[in-house]
Amino acid sequence: MTVAQLEVVDVSWAPTKSSQPVLHATTFRVAAGRVLGVVGPNGAGKSTLLRLLYRFQKPQTGQVRIDGQDIWAMSARDSARRIAAVLQEQASAFGLTVREIVRLGRTPHLTRFTTGRTGDETIIDTVLTTLSLQNLADRDFGTLSGGERQRVMVARALAQEPQVLIMDEPTNHLDVRHQLEVVSLIRSLGLTIVVSLHDLNMAASVCDDVLVLKDGHPQGFGPPQTLLTDRLVSTTFQVDAQRDHLALSGESHFSFNLPI
Template sequence: MKPASLAVNEVSWAPHKSDQPVLHPTSFSVDAGRVLGVVGPNGAGKSTLLRLLYRFQKPQMGQVRVGGQDIWAMNARDSAKQVAAVLQEQASAFGLTVREIVRLGRTPHRSGFAASGAGDEQIVHAVLEKLSLHPLADRNFGTLSGGERQRVMVARALAQEPQVLILDEPTNHLDVRHQLEVVSLIQNLGLTIVVSLHDLNMAAGVCDDVLVLKDGHPQGFGPPQTLLTDALVSHTFRVAAQREQLAPSGASHFSFSLPNETEPQ
């Protein structure tokens, strides 16, 4: 798997042409191998943007390019070799084992109803090894914990051999330990990654760049250390945000409180 650049140019989307856009024109670029975090309050347009990136919904305007190629100018199979997604909603496993779930990731690389070949099985084996899933390979997916299931879904995505990986709220509903496991995974995959996150402190710690959305409008894009100011975070999330430096590491951490309701938002 070799990461590729991602360039998004003025993409927007609405349910119907006459409707108010859910996502207004948005542009950004991610260099190969970097991690972009998409943050914003509920209803900001984060999931809508991700759906445009993994080709679930077509932008009404604009382009999405991976390695310079427009993903909507290629067929769905070729696009699935470029971009893979791990969603919040995990599909029913229908009694499949972990190995069988991961093997599904090879589907875009097979012709028609062809069975898995030796090359496919080598890739499945390597992905199970990378994510430390071999001890669970023959377990029924439905018997796994939430954190284990999340690792399996990431493994299935990696089996597609994508250049860009999209993660929609990968830490949602996970306990602290499993959240940390997912964060570690993100940092060590070596792919171009776009991840939506609720936790600003996690985004600042994991991501190379951050895109902030509010009500479908981009509020800013850039490195979290410079972009995520008290003023921007307070305005976007309608809270009183304060960034603090943590000693001795020098890392920063946001604390939040409800704003004084007499103050303008």
């Protein structure tokens, strides 16, 4: 898979032209192969931003560009070949097997005159192996655990052979073990990734850069080690946040308290 640079330039969105923006003008760049974490409290505009990135909604202002090309200047099919999304809402089973779910990721590469292409099954087999799903390939999707389902949805996205992967709260509703599996997976993919996360400590450990949103306004963008200060986190999330540095690992960890 090839990777691409993602640029967001003065992007905003509102339900109507006359209503208040849900997301105000936002600009950032994700270099090819880097992982960007989008963090902020509920209602900050995280999911709205992600919907603009995978072309579900068109920005009211600004552009989303992949390697300099506006995604709205592409056809929907071309966009789907370059951008894949893993959403919080998982696909309904409808009696499909894991392999059949993953095969859906090849849809943007098909034409109206073909039902499959030479090499598609090889790509699907490679993705299943990469995500340790080959032993589950013939299982009904509806019988899988939450963590297994999440891996299948990532596999379907990877079968698109995207240059950019968008992930909306990929650890939501997962237990600790499955959260760690997803985090390890994100680190290993080597794609340009934008992922929204609730857990600041997880974002700091897995992401190269972080975008902080509050009430639809960007509060900062940069490496988590320098951007996520006690003051910024406290102000954004309306808590008393303190960053503790762990001597053994060299990492840091936020602790939170309600303000008095």
